[in-house]
Amino acid sequence: MAHPSQLGFQDAASPIMEELLHFHDHTLMAVFLISTLVLYIITIMMTTKLTNTNSVDAQEIEMVWTIMPAIILIMIALPSLRILYLMDEVNDPHLTIKAIGHQWYWSYEYTNYEDLSFDSYMTPTNDLTPGQFRLLEVDNRMVVPMESPTRLLVTAEDVLHSWAVPSLGVKTDAIPGRLNQTSFIATRPGVFYGQCSEICGANHSFMPIVVEAVPLTDFENWSSSMLEA
Incomplete structure (x- = not known):
């Protein structure tokens, strides 16, 4: 049961809900790390005026912003698919x-x-x-x-x-x-x-x-x- 000023979900009462809570925390951590990294880069660019293209090669930047999102999506997709399959399974119900x-x-x-x-x-x-x-x-x-x-x-x-x-x-x-x-x-x-x-x-x-x-x-x-x- 929810209560006033509650943060987060209700206490899990089933294995599926426990898995969903773990997946929520896992995804929230990924979002937090991405937001921190983007905020750090924006802060560096604003304070040091890092705007010239000679500091980092353009090809290296393209590799980073292509590979890193792909890795993050895989880290989110794999546990998500696992939970979806678990939710669809109905094994010998009583x-x-x-x-x-x-x-x-x-x-x-x-x-x-x-x-x-x-x-x-x-x-x-x-x-x-x-x-x-x-x-x-x-x-x-x-x-x-x-x-x-x-x-x-x-x-x-x-x-x-x-x-x-x-x-x-x-x-x-x-x-x-x-x-x-x-x-x-x-x-x-x-x-x-x-x-x-x-x-x-x-x-x-x-x-x-x-x-x-x-x-x-x-x-x-x-x-x-x-x-x-």
Whole structure:
């Protein structure tokens, strides 16, 4: 959960998000080094009036500003491609959930169970209890077992939506008539908040997402109670 005056991302709750955080820091360091080098060269040119072409051969300059950007791009592209392939892999999921976007709420169908499905609406401000977050809490949370690969099928019934939970490193577009697939593993128990990240209409900011990761025994108890209800 984000907090006031926070710098950086939320704490990672999945291996993919940990990889994204490392890649962000790696890329930020490259940007910082490039900015420092360019600022240093500009400062030298302004203070020493290094403007004549005799100081450095033009061919040498062309080699530097051609080779160095290529090396930097390779250093950024290789880990980026690795993470993209990791995000697309879905290896033997233990649970499959279908998330359907509506104007303006989410529906969840647990496809491993025959009759386990429910709607998830935002909790009105007047119904919030102490400790709950305004515009982020819902009446029915999406409960998943922790440390279990979960496959998420995302679609929409009316307009474009986007199912996004920053702590899990998941952001998938919900498109009417199409199923998009993603996966995640919650590495620790907790409640993780997200929102629709596509401008889907007047109440776009009122369709939050809440994922609750619990131990497997608690998930079995929850699913049994939901099926009985």
